[in-house]
Amino acid sequence: MARVLVTGAGGMLGSAVAATAVAAGHDVGARERSRLDITDAAAVQEAIGAEPWDAVVNCAAWTDVDGAEEHEAQAIAVNGEGAGNLARACAAAGTRLVHVSTDYVFDGTKAGPYVESDPAAPRSAYGRGKLAGEEAVAAAGGDHAIVRTSWLYGAGGGNFVDTILRLAGERDSISVVDDQLGRPTWTGDLAPALVACATAPATGIFHAAGQGSCTWFELARAALELAGSPCRVEPTSTESFPRPAPRPANSVLDSERGADAVKLGAWEDGLVAYLTDIGVAQPAAAGGAQ
């Protein structure tokens, strides 16, 4: 049993991490933003110094990728400076920090999967802020793990899979981009890995995402098939769907780490598990997809 503080515990991933840590028998402090704002350095120091936490799992972040383009300073305040506040307080207290980061630190132009040592080159304000957070965590000099993940979906937060299911209930057909490749990751898969990481000795950067890869179009099609939806999914291009923030064309995160790599299951299995969990998957379709 470890004492684990979870920041951003009101969010999609943070709520899954807090619940998973409780289920694993840890003594958990779940801090939503209203109880701990990571941009408040004094509050962070107080929260981490107040109790003998063994680890902090930082799931707090500015996650509005498009909004960050217009509000980069606010995004950096949370994703860069906020992460630094946590890292310095953890280093001072001798507390391990597991910090969640993203595929957006890469520019998405690599021909193959990205591994941990590939050079970061973010193209968006969100990516720059998240990279600043990684750098601040490493610079603080404490025991830490930076876990980069991608294409997250799960209960308790806005996400692509939920959006597709909602749109499919409103329309006969939807168009989804088919020229961005990534690894969908269910929070139900990632959360136990982050909790395990909180008590593991390994340090540095880790890539953790669902195995395999697909495009957003393929993910949407798989979700609607499993849900038994009659809605048609049409492939479209990034160009025809302009957004304020550039999206990486290739978001596939692989790992070059050996025995201490963070391994998750196949993305298709995560999708079946999530849709079954929320009562959307048709049992026959779910069986067929496995």
Ligand SMILES: NC(=O)c1ccc[n+]([C@@H]2O[C@H](COP(=O)([O-])OP(=O)(O)OC[C@H]3O[C@@H](n4cnc5c(N)ncnc54)[C@H](OP(=O)(O)O)[C@@H]3O)[C@@H](O)[C@H]2O)c1
């Ligand atoms: N979603 C994805 O596809 C994805 C992919 C790769 C990596 N990630 C990373 O995964 C982590 C979790 O993201 P998520 O998808 O769970 O997003 P989320 O649902 O938006 O959760 C983020 C949480 O952080 C909170 N927060 C924002 N500013 C804060 C602050 N100053 N102090 C404390 N808490 C604050 C938010 O609270 P409010 O709601 O009150 O603002 C929210 O509860 C983030 O590090 C994100 O960068 C996400």
